[in-house]
Amino acid sequence: MSAPNQPSEKYKVRTEKLNAWFGNNHVLKDISIGFLTNDVTAIIGPSGCGKSTLIRCLNRMHELVPGARTRGSVLLDESNIYGKGVDPVTVRRRVGMVFQKPNPFPTMSVYDNVAAGLKLNGVRDHAILDKAVQRSLEQAFLWDEVKEELDKSGSSLSGGQQQRLCIARALAVEPEIILMDEPCSALDPIATAKIEELIASLKEQYTVGIVTHNMQQAARVSDFTAFLYLGQLIEYGETTSLFENPTEQLTERYLTGKFG
Amino acid sequence: MTYTSRRIKDKLAYSLGLFCLAVAIVPLASILVEVVRNGISTISWQFLTSVPGVPGETIGGIAPAIQGSLLLIGLTSLFGVPLGVLAGVYLAEFGDNKFGRSVRFLNDVLTEFPSIVVGVLIWVLLVVTTHEYSPIAGAAALSIIMVPIVTRTTEESIKTVPNSIRDAAMALGIRRWRSTISVVLNTAKSGVITGVLLSIARISGETAPLLLTIFGSNFFFSSWNQPIDALPIRIYRDAFLPDSISHQQAWGAALILILIVLTLNVGVRVATRGRYGSSRSRM
Numbered sequence: 386m387s388a389p390n391q392p393s394e395k396y397k398v399r400t401e402k403l404n405a406w407f408g409n410n411h412v413l414k415d416i417s418i419g420f421l422t423n424d425v426t427a428i429i430g431p432s433g434c435g436k437s438t439l440i441r442c443l444n445r446m447h448e449l450v451p452g453a454r455t456r457g458s459v460l461l462d463e464s465n466i467y468g469k470g471v472d473p474v475t476v477r478r479r480v481g482m483v484f485q486k487p488n489p490f491p492t493m494s495v496y497d498n499v500a501a502g503l504k505l506n507g508v509r510d511h512a513i514l515d516k517a518v519q520r521s522l523e524q525a526f527l528w529d530e531v532k533e534e535l536d537k538s539g540s541s542l543s544g545g546q547q548q549r550l551c552i553a554r555a556l557a558v559e560p561e562i563i564l565m566d567e568p569c570s571a572l573d574p575i576a577t578a579k580i581e582e583l584i585a586s587l588k589e590q591y592t593v594g595i596v597t598h599n600m601q602q603a604a605r606v607s608d609f610t611a612f613l614y615l616g617q618l619i620e621y622g623e624t625t626s627l628f629e630n631p632t633e634q635l636t637e638r639y640l641t642g643k644f645g
Numbered sequence: 646m647t648y649t650s651r652r653i654k655d656k657l658a659y660s661l662g663l664f665c666l667a668v669a670i671v672p673l674a675s676i677l678v679e680v681v682r683n684g685i686s687t688i689s690w691q692f693l694t695s696v697p698g699v700p701g702e703t704i705g706g707i708a709p710a711i712q713g714s715l716l717l718i719g720l721t722s723l724f725g726v727p728l729g730v731l732a733g734v735y736l737a738e739f740g741d742n743k744f745g746r747s748v749r750f751l752n753d754v755l756t757e758f759p760s761i762v763v764g765v766l767i768w769v770l771l772v773v774t775t776h777e778y779s780p781i782a783g784a785a786a787l788s789i790i791m792v793p794i795v796t797r798t799t800e801e802s803i804k805t806v807p808n809s810i811r812d813a814a815m816a817l818g819i820r821r822w823r824s825t826i827s828v829v830l831n832t833a834k835s836g837v838i839t840g841v842l843l844s845i846a847r848i849s850g851e852t853a854p855l856l857l858t859i860f861g862s863n864f865f866f867s868s869w870n871q872p873i874d875a876l877p878i879r880i881y882r883d884a885f886l887p888d889s890i891s892h893q894q895a896w897g898a899a900l901i902l903i904l905i906v907l908t909l910n911v912g913v914r915v916a917t918r919g920r921y922g923s924s925r926s927r928m
Contacts, residue, residue, distance in 0.1 A: 449815060451741075478818030488809040492831050502817035505827050551813070558817055 396460075397422040397562055397592040398443055398480070403457035405438050405447055412438050414616045415457070420562070420609075425584060425593040427607035427624065429600055431639070434613040436596040437485075440564045443594065444480035445473040461562075478506075481560035485567040487547035489539030489554070496535040498550055502558035517557050524590075525553035526583050545576025552583065556591075563587060565595040569602065581606050600640060604628050612636045677903070684900030687893050693901070697863050697879075701888035707898045709865045710879035713780070714849065714905065716866060717859070717875055720784035721848055725791035726841055730830075732792070733799025733837070738825055740800075749800075755793040763789045764854030772858060778872040782858035787848040794844040795837075802836025803829060838917050846906050852877035876902040 399419035405412050412435045420426045420443075428436045441447040442455055445466060458465040466476045489498045497504070499518045508514060518535070522528040527549040531542070539550055548568060555563060565584075569577040584606045587593055597603050603610050604624060611621040612633075620627060620636045631637045638644060691706055698705025732752075736745055763786050771782040806829050814824035830837070855861075860872040861882060876898050883895035 444816065446812065446816060449812070474818050474820055476818075477816055482812075482816035484809060484812060484816075486809060488807075488813045490810065490813065490828055490832065492834065501814075501828070502819065505814070505817070505819045505823050554813075554817065 395421055398459065398461045400439075400442070401458045401460065403439075403442060403455065403459060405435070405442055405455045406453065407438075407450065408452040412616050413442070413455075416613075416618050418611055418618055418621055420592055420594050422592050423588055423590075424608040425588050425595060425606055426609045426611065427603035428594065428596045428611045428613060429598065429603045429639075430613035430619075431644070432598065435616045436598075436613055437566050439613065440482075440566060440594050440596055443562070443564060444477045444482055446477070446482065448473070478502075478558055479560055480562045480564060481555035481558065483548070483551050483555055483563065483565045483568050486571050487544055487551050489542070489547050489550050491538070491540045493539055494536050495531050495539050495542070495550060498539040499553045499557050501554060506558070518553075521553040521557040524556050524587070525549045526579060526586075527553055543576070545572050545579060548572060548576070548580060549583065552580075552587075556587075560591070562592045562594065565593070567596050567598065569597070569599070577602070600628075612639065614639070680896065680899050680903060683893075683896035684898075687897030688900065692897055696865070697894065698890075700886055700891050702890070704890050704894050707874075707876070707879055707894065707901065709862060709874040710876045710898060711901060711905070712865055713859065713862075713873040713875040714877075714902070716780055716873065717783050717787060717855075718845060718849060718909070720780065721787040721791055722841070722845065724784070725788040725844070726795060728788075729792045729795025729841075729844070730799050730837060732796040733840075734803060734825060734830060736796065737800040737803035738829070752793045752796050755789070756797060758790075758793075760786075760790055760851050761853040761857075764857035767854065768857040775870070777870040778858060778860035779870045780859060780866065780873050781869055783855055783873070783875070786854035786858045787851060790851060790854070791844040791848050794847060795840050798840025798843065799833070799837045802833040802840070805836065806832045834917070838913060842910050842913055845909055849902060849906050849909075850877055852881050856881070876905075 396419035400416050403413055403416040416435075416439060418439075428439060430436050438447055443459055443461075443466075447453050447455060455467065458467055460466075461476065461479065465471070466473075490501060493501065496518055499521050500508075500514045503514060503517055519528060519532075522531065527546060530546060531537070531550075539547065542550060548571075552563070552568075569580050572580065581602065584593060584595065588608075595603075595606065607624045609622065610624045610627045612619045612627070612631075612635075614635060620631060620633045622632075627636065628640060631640060687704065692704070693706060693711065694708050695706035696709055697707065732748075736749055736752075739745065740749060767782050767786040767789070771785060772778055810832055811824065811829060814828040815821070819828070855875050855878050859875060859878070861878040862872045862874045864874075866873050879898045880895045880902070883891040883898065886892070
């Protein structure tokens with residue numbers, strides 16, 4: 386297992402011997418991996434290898450599933466988010482997440498969807514909300530398409546727009562990290578291209594982690610790539626070298642489509 | 646050959662469905678027609694605004710019954726709706742344990758409870774002890790009928806909210822209670838409102854528990870510890886009187902009761918209609 390030779394303080398978030406379970410099912414085994422600040426890190430691997438679970442451990446979403454638990458530590462700015470007395474809610478405000486299927490709140494307008502994270506945490510000032518909504522929609526490359534119809538239902542947008550709306554919603558609470566769980570798997574190629582373009586621009590301001598089972602996508606958008614197999618981190622390195630020159634035989638076989 | 650036989654089967658199934666629909670609608674339509682036919686001529690401004698006349702001689706009005714019914718519906722909803730909705734939220738979001746299952750079972754039993762038994766219970770608890778029939782006792786009895794219906798439908802409609810919506814809210818760093826009220830319950834709103842309206846329709850027509858708790862009266866509401874009138878009681882008592890004027894009053898009261906339930910239904914739907922329509926149709 387190779388890790389990039391970076392001093393640990395450059396990692397925005399990293400895990401140390403992270404293990405995760407669903408009931409008795411041991412889905413992550415001793416994962417130690419770091420996400421560099423302002424870089425895109427992709428996690429690839431066959432279905433069921435633990436990719437999604439890994440990123441759901443980074444903002445303590447994993448434990449919301451009944452019977453789910455973890456062991457090991459996740460260090461966000463070098464402080465353990467699984468430490469005693471850490472409030473998972475504040476962790477989630479710092480680590481945003483975008484899901485596989487676009488999931489805008491169906492009874493809310495475009496505006497309210499983006500403002501939801503702030504409003505439901507007590508922000509009432511309209512000037513602040515207006516500003517945050519515009520900034521987030523601009524950052525998500527959606528502002529020009531919806532600025533005339535902020536009152537429309539969030540679910541009336543197209544699939545690709547809905548996913549960018551979900552990204553804007555995550556950006557509105559000003560997280561430091563954006564995690565994306567196969568954000569393009571429900572989208573067509575054009576919508577996918579837009580999201581990929583968006584990811585490239587997001588990394589200027591945020592640290593991005595993306596789970597994908599599309600290897601080309603990982604190659605296109607990420608700076609670092611991790612290959613997971615059966616809950617274990619098989620290989621981790623710079624995307625170009627991992628794709629062109631994998632050190633593990635398993636990685637090479639996966640990349641060349643021999644299994645998975 | 647097979648194509649023809651399939652088409653015949655298709656037509657047959659379709660006709661059978663249509664026939665069953667007609668059979669189901671005929672009684673409903675005939676009740677409505679009958680009530681309107683017999684009741685419409687009775688309705689007048691005087692009928693809506695004055696107290697009942699002398700049985701067998703003058704028809705008077707049913708204003709106290711209208712007032713009493715509206716008062717009871719309002720009072721019952723005031724307690725019943727929040728209680729039922731919150732209980733439903735609890736069962737749907739936190740009720741996946743032994744306690745939740747027992748509550749759910751008892752709630753289901755209560756939904757099917759004979760309303761006369763509810764009436765007797767409240768009669769023993771609130772009427773016998775105070776020696777007074779009262780609107781409070783009436784509302785208490787109706788609440789026991791309303792709450793389980795609201796609880797059940799709230800739970801069911803909250804369960805239709807996909808987990809991805811809860812995940813989205815949690816990932817934004819929204820507290821669980823806040824997400825449950827503002828996101829999950831909001832998404833399930835239209836189903837919850839349907840349940841509330843169903844329960845209002847149900848309590849509007851309840852007669853047996855009211856006989857034992859508000860008793861009925863010829864006069865307007867005067868105080869919280871006096872009997873009041875209500876439309877179902879008015880209809881019930883009128884129907885047993887031998888004269889045609891009382892029967893006339895009963896038909897009129899029945900029509901008004903139907904109209905009140907209908908108006909409440911449409912009114913609440915319009916007032917609470919989200920800008921984006923029903924959430925269910927979008928998911």
